[in-house]
Amino acid sequence: MPDAYLTDRWRGILVVTLGTGGFGLLARRPSLLLVAALGVVFAAYPRVSSPPEPSLRLERRVSDDSPTHGEPFEVTTTVRNVGDAWIPDLRTVDGLPPALSVVEGTPRHGTALRPGEAASFSYVVEARRGQHRFDPATVVARDVTGGHEVELEIDAETETAVDCASSVPRAPLRAQTTADTGRIAADHGGTGTEFYQTRAYRRGDAIGRVDWNRYAQTGDLTTVEFRAERAATVVLVVDARPAAYRGSKDEPHAVAYSVAAARELVDTMLANRNRVGVAGFGRDVPWLSPGTGRDHRVRAQDLLSRHATFQSRPPTGSVPDIDEQAAQLRARLPDDAQVIVFSPLLDDDLPETIRLLDSRGHAVSVTSPDVTGSDGPGETLVAIERDDRLRRLRAAGIPVVDWSPERSLAATLLDTPGVLDG
Amino acid sequence: MTVRKAAFSPAVPSAVVAVALAAGVVVSLDAREAVLATLAVQGGGLAVVGIGVASRRRGHRILGTALAVVGAGVIVGAFDLFVDERHALSYTIRFLPGLVGIPLLAGTLLPVWASGSRLVCKLGTGGVFLTVVFSGLFSAVGELHLLLAAVATVVAWDAADNAVGIGEHLGRAATSWRLQVTHTTGSAAVGLAGVAGIHLVRHVAVSDLSLAAFALLFVALLLLLAAIRG
Numbered sequence: 250m251p252d253a254y255l256t257d258r259w260r261g262i263l264v265v266t267l268g269t270g271g272f273g274l275l276a277r278r279p280s281l282l283l284v285a286a287l288g289v290v291f292a293a294y295p296r297v298s299s300p301p302e303p304s305l306r307l308e309r310r311v312s313d314d315s316p317t318h319g320e321p322f323e324v325t326t327t328v329r330n331v332g333d334a335w336i337p338d339l340r341t342v343d344g345l346p347p348a349l350s351v352v353e354g355t356p357r358h359g360t361a362l363r364p365g366e367a368a369s370f371s372y373v374v375e376a377r378r379g380q381h382r383f384d385p386a387t388v389v390a391r392d393v394t395g396g397h398e399v400e401l402e403i404d405a406e407t408e409t410a411v412d413c414a415s416s417v418p419r420a421p422l423r424a425q426t427t428a429d430t431g432r433i434a435a436d437h438g439g440t441g442t443e444f445y446q447t448r449a450y451r452r453g454d455a456i457g458r459v460d461w462n463r464y465a466q467t468g469d470l471t472t473v474e475f476r477a478e479r480a481a482t483v484v485l486v487v488d489a490r491p492a493a494y495r496g497s498k499d500e501p502h503a504v505a506y507s508v509a510a511a512r513e514l515v516d517t518m519l520a521n522r523n524r525v526g527v528a529g530f531g532r533d534v535p536w537l538s539p540g541t542g543r544d545h546r547v548r549a550q551d552l553l554s555r556h557a558t559f560q561s562r563p564p565t566g567s568v569p570d571i572d573e574q575a576a577q578l579r580a581r582l583p584d585d586a587q588v589i590v591f592s593p594l595l596d597d598d599l600p601e602t603i604r605l606l607d608s609r610g611h612a613v614s615v616t617s618p619d620v621t622g623s624d625g626p627g628e629t630l631v632a633i634e635r636d637d638r639l640r641r642l643r644a645a646g647i648p649v650v651d652w653s654p655e656r657s658l659a660a661t662l663l664d665t666p667g668v669l670d671g
Numbered sequence: 672m673t674v675r676k677a678a679f680s681p682a683v684p685s686a687v688v689a690v691a692l693a694a695g696v697v698v699s700l701d702a703r704e705a706v707l708a709t710l711a712v713q714g715g716g717l718a719v720v721g722i723g724v725a726s727r728r729r730g731h732r733i734l735g736t737a738l739a740v741v742g743a744g745v746i747v748g749a750f751d752l753f754v755d756e757r758h759a760l761s762y763t764i765r766f767l768p769g770l771v772g773i774p775l776l777a778g779t780l781l782p783v784w785a786s787g788s789r790l791v792c793k794l795g796t797g798g799v800f801l802t803v804v805f806s807g808l809f810s811a812v813g814e815l816h817l818l819l820a821a822v823a824t825v826v827a828w829d830a831a832d833n834a835v836g837i838g839e840h841l842g843r844a845a846t847s848w849r850l851q852v853t854h855t856t857g858s859a860a861v862g863l864a865g866v867a868g869i870h871l872v873r874h875v876a877v878s879d880l881s882l883a884a885f886a887l888l889f890v891a892l893l894l895l896l897a898a899i900r901g
Contacts, residue, residue, distance in 0.1 A: 265800065272808070278807055278808055282888075284818060286865075286889055287818055287822065337857070340841055357841040359849070359851075361852075370846065393854065395833065
């Protein structure tokens, strides 16, 4: 436990005491000396009180741990004094995830707790897209005089997180595929579900694929071909550089949205038999090689929700140069991997890196959460510059999904022309 | 859905206790009608200032500023009721600091500011304390009365400082009445125990002490305090 420190809030009383005592002596007024004696009692008050040593346990419950975007849910936090001493002043500030906003009540509570006693408080939070992990609660305890204070952080006994994700039926993938069967329609016939063409029967064609209606009408044996469906190797790259930690007022920043979108697409693409990897730009270049399967899904989700690069708070120090990070990524990317970049596209460095990746043979597409606003000329300029970046990327043949986070990613992808099923 | 903003203005229960105690101290020190009338008008002026500041925060800038200026004018103008040639000079000296201190204290604790000011709380209760000291100087009230007024002034400062601190830490919307009661009760209990002890020494244990003996007693207490601090 951190050491208690003195708040010195009673320090002024000693000055007043000495002043009153001196004045009493000069004016020869015993009554003022008595008032000064009372001042000495108050000056001694914080010194005879012992610093608080709180021993606390925190429990946190949420009314719905998988709410939909925009839906309110209630958080109830209980702080229990599990020590032997009375805590006369306990101020708790719950560790609300930075991307979430309180719409009713307050995540702050002040109370006094006897040994074994608990205090609960509730507040209502509006759900925002993405997975949100609660931080430890910050607790400030003071002695009864307020002269000693100790500040500490307490984790809930069980980790609290809400997952506000929606399922995405399709991913913005391009035609760069592997030989494995998947969901991306290839430009040749094979086994699949979508009609591709009919051709003359060849020996060895499956009897179920012969067009018997046509045979009955014309006597020609023809075979129906379906469009072959292939899987892809995809690496999801989340832009978590300081420039991406930008959001509209009272709204989550773009990194929170990008991570949420990546988490939704990981599930969709793995379910559609693609090989999926995860990377990012920011504090570091986190890397999960493309893979498949249930364990791989857990690893990918874990990386996206826990890796330091993707955390809710922006990096405080300097981060490595984007060219250096892109070089690291290129060195790790499998040759046949395509890349989906998640970025708000708020600077000119990343579009350059995207074009370079695309030119090196990795089909790149971009999903860009729009966090720009229109309040004032500054915000309008940022929005215009972003639109220009989107336009230039599209002109270079790179598909860009312009995602307004108020809508679900699924709805945006369905409305975006040229998005392939992945 | 509207995102709720936290308001970090001073905690209301402690603020009310602080202002009530400070006003109670001034009124109790043999205040006459002029002091009561001044306090009443100052209270009205503070209410107008509060409405003005709240209006400004809600976007009515011109109306809010006008109301705040009018309210401040009423507070200053209230002193006209107090300054009266029929009073003895000592009366004016006694009550003037308190009548300046109370609007300062109440003004900074109004639940309309982004946060209260600890310095203004000290200045406000300091003014009230000067009224207590001057009442002792002019022997306007008895010793016990003076000691109880001093305790109430210190408790008023403690409650005001806590109101500001709790407001800064938790905001006005948070429930915190238990810890506010704890602090105020603790300070009041210590003060009353101190008064009881001093009164006991003064009137029961020793009946007649000279000023020099008082001074020595005070120095002894200071040395005791130094020992505790060490």
